[in-house]
Amino acid sequence: DGGITQSPKYLFRKEGQNVTLSCEQNLNHDAMYWYRQDPGQGLRLIYYSQIVNDFQKGDIAEGYSVSREKKESFPLTVTSAQKNPTAFYLCATSPGRAEYEQYFGPGTRLTVT
Amino acid sequence: GQNIDQPTEMTATEGAIVQINCTYQTSGFNGLFWYQQHAGEAPTFLSYNVLDGLEEKGRFSSFLSRSKGYSYLLLKELQMKDSASYLCAVRGLTGGGNKLTFGTGTQLKVEL
Numbered sequence: 516d517g518g519i520t521q522s523p524k525y526l527f528r529k530e531g532q533n534v535t536l537s538c539e540q541n542l543n544h545d546a547m548y549w550y551r552q553d554p555g556q557g558l559r560l561i562y563y564s565q566i567v568n569d570f571q572k573g574d575i576a577e578g579y580s581v582s583r584e585k586k587e588s589f590p591l592t593v594t595s596a597q598k599n600p601t602a603f604y605l606c607a608t609s610p611g612r613a614e615y616e617q618y619f620g621p622g623t624r625l626t627v628t
Numbered sequence: 629g630q631n632i633d634q635p636t637e638m639t640a641t642e643g644a645i646v647q648i649n650c651t652y653q654t655s656g657f658n659g660l661f662w663y664q665q666h667a668g669e670a671p672t673f674l675s676y677n678v679l680d681g682l683e684e685k686g687r688f689s690s691f692l693s694r695s696k697g698y699s700y701l702l703l704k705e706l707q708m709k710d711s712a713s714y715l716c717a718v719r720g721l722t723g724g725g726n727k728l729t730f731g732t733g734t735q736l737k738v739e740l
Contacts, residue, residue, distance in 0.1 A: 619670035
């Protein structure tokens with residue numbers, strides 16, 4: 516069935532380690548997005564990609580990296596340079612410019628200690 | 629840039645009506661969205677407004693006034709399952725026309 520998959524649901528890492536969060540979709544959507552959500556704050560855009568092999572920085576890209584080698588996949592790497600990586604990470608997709616809402620995956624809760 | 633304001637928390641009674649307000653200041657506007665998010669889950673789409681006026685969808689309605697930079701989400705016949713965070717998001721004109729900026733969300737608690 517169609518949808519957006521993020522795995523794992525919960526992820527634990529030690530400080531200083533890079534970690535990659537996966538986001539896979541079979542909705543055939545062109546655009547994909549990564550957000551982070553912290554308690555008491557709204558969703559903040561990290562990176563987004565409108566087409567394969569192209570992506571742009573969002574509002575809080577420092578300490579993160581992405582790739583978009585396939586339409587279906589948009590992995591996010593949280594590097595050791597990200598000062599406060601513990602957060603709830605949400606991946607979203609949308610069909611493209613002419614469409615309206617974004618569809619969200621179930622999210623990955625990352626805890627770095 | 630974009631600035632979006634909405635109340636942090638609201639409480640309402642089951643069966644009642646509640647209105648959640650959202651005000652925004654943007655350098656470009658291309659639509660306003662409302663999402664519902666239960667704790668620990670993904671946001672789900674509720675409504676979209678790009679023109680002034682009221683959009684009704686079952687128990688939920690959303691209103692937009694572009695000249696005032698103002699929107700509200702109206703929830704009728706409240707149910708306990710409506711207890712959730714409600715996110716207001718504005719779509720700007722950059723980023724291919726589908727880049728959203730979210731408010732901090734309004735946590736709604738529905739009581740008996």
